[in-house]
Amino acid sequence: MKSAIISVGTELLMGQIVDTNAVYLSTELRSLGIDVNYRYTVGDNDARLREILDLALKDVDLIITIGGLGPTEDDMTKETVCDYFGEKLVMSKKVKTDLIRHAAAHSYTLTENVYKQAMVPENGTVFYNGAGMAPGIAVEKDGKTAVMLPGPPRELKTMFNDSVRDYLKKFSGGSIYYKVIKIFGRGESSVETDLLDLIDTQTDPTIATYAKEGECTVRVASKRATVEEAEAAVMPVVNEIVRREGDHVYSIDDEELMDVVGKKLEADRISISCCESCTGGMFAEYLTTVPGISDVFERGIVTYTYRAKEEELGVDHDTLQICTAVAPEVAQQMAEGLYKKTGSDVCISVTGIAGPSGAMPGKPVGLAYIGCAYKGETTVTKVLARNLSRQWNRRYFTLAMFDIVNRKLDGRKIPESY
Amino acid sequence: MKSAIISVGTELLMGQIVDTNAVYLSTELRSLGIDVNYRYTVGDNDARLREILDLALKDVDLIITIGGLGPTEDDMTKETVCDYFGEKLVMSKKVKTDLIRHAAAHSYTLTENVYKQAMVPENGTVFYNGAGMAPGIAVEKDGKTAVMLPGPPRELKTMFNDSVRDYLKKFSGGSIYYKVIKIFGRGESSVETDLLDLIDTQTDPTIATYAKEGECTVRVASKRATVEEAEAAVMPVVNEIVRREGDHVYSIDDEELMDVVGKKLEADRISISCCESCTGGMFAEYLTTVPGISDVFERGIVTYTYRAKEEELGVDHDTLQICTAVAPEVAQQMAEGLYKKTGSDVCISVTGIAGPSGAMPGKPVGLAYIGCAYKGETTVTKVLARNLSRQWNRRYFTLAMFDIVNRKLDGRKIPESY
Numbered sequence: 001m002k003s004a005i006i007s008v009g010t011e012l013l014m015g016q017i018v019d020t021n022a023v024y025l026s027t028e029l030r031s032l033g034i035d036v037n038y039r040y041t042v043g044d045n046d047a048r049l050r051e052i053l054d055l056a057l058k059d060v061d062l063i064i065t066i067g068g069l070g071p072t073e074d075d076m077t078k079e080t081v082c083d084y085f086g087e088k089l090v091m092s093k094k095v096k097t098d099l100i101r102h103a104a105a106h107s108y109t110l111t112e113n114v115y116k117q118a119m120v121p122e123n124g125t126v127f128y129n130g131a132g133m134a135p136g137i138a139v140e141k142d143g144k145t146a147v148m149l150p151g152p153p154r155e156l157k158t159m160f161n162d163s164v165r166d167y168l169k170k171f172s173g174g175s176i177y178y179k180v181i182k183i184f185g186r187g188e189s190s191v192e193t194d195l196l197d198l199i200d201t202q203t204d205p206t207i208a209t210y211a212k213e214g215e216c217t218v219r220v221a222s223k224r225a226t227v228e229e230a231e232a233a234v235m236p237v238v239n240e241i242v243r244r245e246g247d248h249v250y251s252i253d254d255e256e257l258m259d260v261v262g263k264k265l266e267a268d269r270i271s272i273s274c275c276e277s278c279t280g281g282m283f284a285e286y287l288t289t290v291p292g293i294s295d296v297f298e299r300g301i302v303t304y305t306y307r308a309k310e311e312e313l314g315v316d317h318d319t320l321q322i323c324t325a326v327a328p329e330v331a332q333q334m335a336e337g338l339y340k341k342t343g344s345d346v347c348i349s350v351t352g353i354a355g356p357s358g359a360m361p362g363k364p365v366g367l368a369y370i371g372c373a374y375k376g377e378t379t380v381t382k383v384l385a386r387n388l389s390r391q392w393n394r395r396y397f398t399l400a401m402f403d404i405v406n407r408k409l410d411g412r413k414i415p416e417s418y
Numbered sequence: 419m420k421s422a423i424i425s426v427g428t429e430l431l432m433g434q435i436v437d438t439n440a441v442y443l444s445t446e447l448r449s450l451g452i453d454v455n456y457r458y459t460v461g462d463n464d465a466r467l468r469e470i471l472d473l474a475l476k477d478v479d480l481i482i483t484i485g486g487l488g489p490t491e492d493d494m495t496k497e498t499v500c501d502y503f504g505e506k507l508v509m510s511k512k513v514k515t516d517l518i519r520h521a522a523a524h525s526y527t528l529t530e531n532v533y534k535q536a537m538v539p540e541n542g543t544v545f546y547n548g549a550g551m552a553p554g555i556a557v558e559k560d561g562k563t564a565v566m567l568p569g570p571p572r573e574l575k576t577m578f579n580d581s582v583r584d585y586l587k588k589f590s591g592g593s594i595y596y597k598v599i600k601i602f603g604r605g606e607s608s609v610e611t612d613l614l615d616l617i618d619t620q621t622d623p624t625i626a627t628y629a630k631e632g633e634c635t636v637r638v639a640s641k642r643a644t645v646e647e648a649e650a651a652v653m654p655v656v657n658e659i660v661r662r663e664g665d666h667v668y669s670i671d672d673e674e675l676m677d678v679v680g681k682k683l684e685a686d687r688i689s690i691s692c693c694e695s696c697t698g699g700m701f702a703e704y705l706t707t708v709p710g711i712s713d714v715f716e717r718g719i720v721t722y723t724y725r726a727k728e729e730e731l732g733v734d735h736d737t738l739q740i741c742t743a744v745a746p747e748v749a750q751q752m753a754e755g756l757y758k759k760t761g762s763d764v765c766i767s768v769t770g771i772a773g774p775s776g777a778m779p780g781k782p783v784g785l786a787y788i789g790c791a792y793k794g795e796t797t798v799t800k801v802l803a804r805n806l807s808r809q810w811n812r813r814y815f816t817l818a819m820f821d822i823v824n825r826k827l828d829g830r831k832i833p834e835s836y
Contacts, residue, residue: 011626013454014637018441022459026431036431038466041440041457048456048477055473059466154806208429219432280706281699284720288698291774291808299726302702302718304711308760312717342726356709388572390709 001171002037003029004056008068008077010043021066021156033172033223044074053084057144062171067151069134071113078137081146085139087121095135102133131158177230178221179238180254183245184403185418188216194244205234214396247412257402262290264409273299273344275313275334278352278368282398298344313337325351328369328380335371335378347373348401355390368397374408382417419589420455421447422474426486426495428461439484439574451590451641462492471502475562480589485569487552489531496555499564503557505539513553520551549576595648596639597656598672601663602821603836606634612662623652632814665830675820680708682827691717691762693731693752695743696770696786700816716762731755743769746787746798753789753796765791766819773808786815792826800835
């Protein structure tokens with residue numbers, strides 16, 4: 001089944017909002033085996049929306065609109081699309097009751113225009129909004145279907161999970177199975193070169209590589225009659241890619257590196273502490289996005305000054321004066337000082353130059369050293385980030401820290417440098 | 419001048435990539451006084467791109483394509499658009515030389531297909547790519563113009579800044595002036611209610627409100643013959659909004675709260691340290707995104723356990739046992755312990771429940787206490803986040819910390835709670 005997504009809203013054209021809804025929906029539709037052939041963005045304008053409907057429905061049988069279902073006069077998606085599909089709108093007692101209940105529960109005063117949201121097509125499907133007011137709508141005519149979803153991302157996702165996914169299953173043209181392989185420490189172009197023969201001959205499964213801030217993602221997907229058949233097509237390709245990329249692969253299930261590490265720490269009750277200079281707390285912040293991490297995360301220290309490094313971690317004053325803070329000796333002393341202080345099973349440190357300024361002779365922006373004390377041994381690893389920006393460098397350093405912890409927990413070798 | 423943006427690339431339809439390019443371009447075009455009336459996303463497909471060109475050029479005189487200029491067979495934007503505009507492609511010696519130079523400088527081996535990027539229209543404008551290989555192109559015919567830009571965001575932005583903005587100035591239908599007012603501590607719906615009479619009567623300047631993770635943004639924009647006239651139209655409205663929203667406003671120049679705070683600290687050489695529980699280092703991480711902050715940021719401590727709070731900050735053992743860690747007493751002792759240890763001018767602390775679990779009787783998920791020691795006085799402020807997610811709560815707590823520091827630096831009152 002071919003489909004088109006139409007995002008409605010003048011604010012989307014103004015450039016202040018990133019349309020994450022369309023990204024979410026594209027992914028979900030693909031998982032259902034529904035191809036997204038076009039995406040359109042249009043302002044709150046009846047005539048323009050009709051033009052887009054004309055164009056899209058020439059080629060696809062399913063359109064999904066996002067936004068424009070609210071109570072204000074700007075909101076015209078439902079009115080335009082239902083009229084286009086020859087559907088008359090009538091007041092739904094059920095939706096009206098829902099609106100009154102929702103307002104009471106959230107202490108809103110209902111103004112008259114709110115009831116605009118209770119108008120639904122005579123023949124159509126209504127999707128309850130579990131996270132807001134405006135219901136979603138589906139109408140069908142002559143083999144064409146329009147599904148209208150609300151714009152606020154929480155409402156859209158809640159509604160999709162509650163009922164829209166089930167509704168859409170009838171349009172699925174087969175079953176999709178896919179795996180997303182995550183790779184750190186090897187660039188997208190290198191990965192693509194490694195896999196060129198696989199990529200060049202692909203039809204199904206499809207193989208697509210994506211670069212994301214120092215990481216690389218490979219998506220392998222198949223659409224077959226059943227999920228089992230699709231899985232049987234995908235897995236040999238996944239295994240071959242994992243074989244080629246070796247232990248640069250940290251997940252084949254689209255996980256984040258911090259989640260992979262956090263889960264291993266939690267599962268084995270391995271305690272961890274960190275001390276950071278150039279990353280300014282990013283490692284601790286990433287680690288603590290993992291729910292339940294408080295069971296194993298003992299302490300994080302951001303030592304941004306020489307004084308803090310000396311006082312908090314016992315880094316030697318003379319070492320700092322002679323080597324500066326960006327030196328393997330300092331990374332080592334930070335990790336070991338942290339271990340002396342906390343006794344945590346894993347003690348990881350980082351010191352480096354995030355930029356934009358701060359380069360020293362022989363020490364460019366983007367250079368960092370990572371120390372890691374684990375099982376009585378401290379390693380120091382050099383990292384050279386591509387210096388695309390301060391934030392890019394900080395993120396790369398942080399991911400390298402997670403990669404090092406991940407490898408230590410697995411008993412795998414640490415690369416000499418990143 | 420009306421325009422349309424066309425993003426080309428099958429990967430954009432698959433949902434793995436957020437189209438930040440289109441957002442960037444929309445903003446830039448508006449600043450030039452060029453309206454963006456449509457945005458389209460289409461796969462790497464000649465026939466579909468032509469359909470979109472047909473539709474868009476019926477209504478607008480300027481289209482800008484993003485992506486599909488690279489060396490591979492998939493990349494067909496230039497070929498399709500130039501053919502559509504009746505332009506023949508010829509090899510450009512200059513671009514070819516650029517490609518060879520670029521490859522030499524970056525130690526690439528040039529394969530034959532790379533020279534595809536040196537093909538340019540006989541009559542057209544070529545934009546040099548200062549961050550990559552493929553040049554941008556502009557062609558014109560019968561009063562219609564197509565501008566083609568590369569897909570990688572760094573290349574697109576670099577090219578836009580280097581030459582495309584200047585090229586597009588001839589399409590500017592007047593001059594835009596705008597201000598973006600940033601508000602913390604007051605929800606979008608409340609702000610909208612405050613400004614309803616202004617919003618309802620708007621034509622020019624336009625007033626638009628946006629919600630963003632606990633913050634609210636109001637954009638006031640005007641398009642007039644000159645920038646001065648547009649500014650004269652915008653500023654009275656901005657002043658009226660600032661008057662109504664009072665000291666919830668922290669910027670009228672679209673700044674981030676952490677940048678506002680960071681700049682004040684740097685300007686007055688006021689040192690700061692932080693200690694965090696539930697935010698896990700997010701305050702330190704946000705603060706250290708500000709370049710140059712190392713001059714004033716002394717230390718950050720993430721005390722995730724009772725033991726860490728006692729050892730690092732001298733929080734009283736019995737207080738923790740009796741009150742738990744989520745208590746105003748603990749926030750106060752953390753801030754004061756940090757001050758004793760570091761002597762930093764500002765010492766800020768936070769302790770709370772980020773969720774999803776961890777609620778206690780009378781202490782829901784989303785509750786936090788923020789302590790702030792400054793100029794010999796320690797305040798403790800209660801925060802109740804809306805608990806939309808763990809990360810939402812953590813971010814709201816962090817922003818509240820910055821808001822408190824910002825108010826203290828200005829000598830303004832701290833709200834009783836957030």
